[in-house]
Amino acid sequence: MSDKTPTWKTDFPIEATTDNYVSRREFTRFLVLVSGAAATGSGYFVIEKFAANREAYPTAVVALTSELAPGHAKLFNYPTENDPAILIHLNNGGYVAYRQRCTHLSCPVNYRQDSDQLKCPCHNGVFDAATGAVLGGPPRRPLPRIMIRVGQDRIYALGIQGS
Amino acid sequence: MRRINPIHARQEQKLQAISALMLMVMVLLLIQLWLLTLAQQEYLAEKSTLAVPTFLASVGCFLINLWLLHYVNNLDKGETKK
Numbered sequence: 001m002s003d004k005t006p007t008w009k010t011d012f013p014i015e016a017t018t019d020n021y022v023s024r025r026e027f028t029r030f031l032v033l034v035s036g037a038a039a040t041g042s043g044y045f046v047i048e049k050f051a052a053n054r055e056a057y058p059t060a061v062v063a064l065t066s067e068l069a070p071g072h073a074k075l076f077n078y079p080t081e082n083d084p085a086i087l088i089h090l091n092n093g094g095y096v097a098y099r100q101r102c103t104h105l106s107c108p109v110n111y112r113q114d115s116d117q118l119k120c121p122c123h124n125g126v127f128d129a130a131t132g133a134v135l136g137g138p139p140r141r142p143l144p145r146i147m148i149r150v151g152q153d154r155i156y157a158l159g160i161q162g163s
Numbered sequence: 164m165r166r167i168n169p170i171h172a173r174q175e176q177k178l179q180a181i182s183a184l185m186l187m188v189m190v191l192l193l194i195q196l197w198l199l200t201l202a203q204q205e206y207l208a209e210k211s212t213l214a215v216p217t218f219l220a221s222v223g224c225f226l227i228n229l230w231l232l233h234y235v236n237n238l239d240k241g242e243t244k245k
């Protein structure tokens with residue numbers, strides 16, 4: 001009796017090998033599909049690159065040289081009204097400007113005159129005010145720098161570095 | 164003693180072949196995902212020097228995957244072009 005092939009095997013004569021083969025084959029096809037999606041996704045960044053190259057940044061007056069003493073900062077919006085930015089007159093006399101959005105989770109960063117640093121209140125991210133580099137906290141990327149030109153009595157924003 | 168059934172042997176062979184192909188496709192896909200994160204990191208840092216190279220490399224991986232898919236499809240025809 002026990003040597004007899006069970007009825008279910010006759011009714012469903014599917015081998016484990018065949019079953020594994022089919023599932024792996026279908027999974028491989030699916031992976032190729034995902035691979036196509038990944039390649040398309042990479043294409044998005046290329047499109048963005050050329051779109052960004054075409055978009056010219058405006059030249060805008062952001063402050064008067066007389067209104068910012070060393071160790072002070074001014075908030076402005078650049079390149080559009082929805083992009084908060086910060087202009088800093090460093091303690092050493094130089095001017096720098098950055099996007100004000102923290103590169104961690106986009107909280108606005110504040111300038112600290114005593115340490116010449118930009119601090120993010122959300123998770124204590126710290127950036128170097130002179131370079132925008134990360135000094136501490138969770139952010140991984142430096143603050144995007146806004147290129148400026150200091151004229152005789154005005155400071156102009158010219159564009160965003162790296163774009 | 165079990166006798167080796169030629170149909171079973173063929174199934175075993177196909178299973179091994181598909182496993183190897185699946186592994187290769189997986190490795191290429193992992194490389195593509197890594198390239199994608201590279202491009203995204205650059206994009207978030209407002210840079211774009213790696214956008215084109217990562218895209219080309221990713222398309223290259225996809226083309227290799229398509230070529231491997233051709234072998235996957237041929238497995239069922241019982242013949243693989245050399």
Ligand code: FES
Pocket residue numbers: 102103104105106107120121122123124125137138139
């Ligand atoms: S948002 Fe700035 S540290 Fe998290």
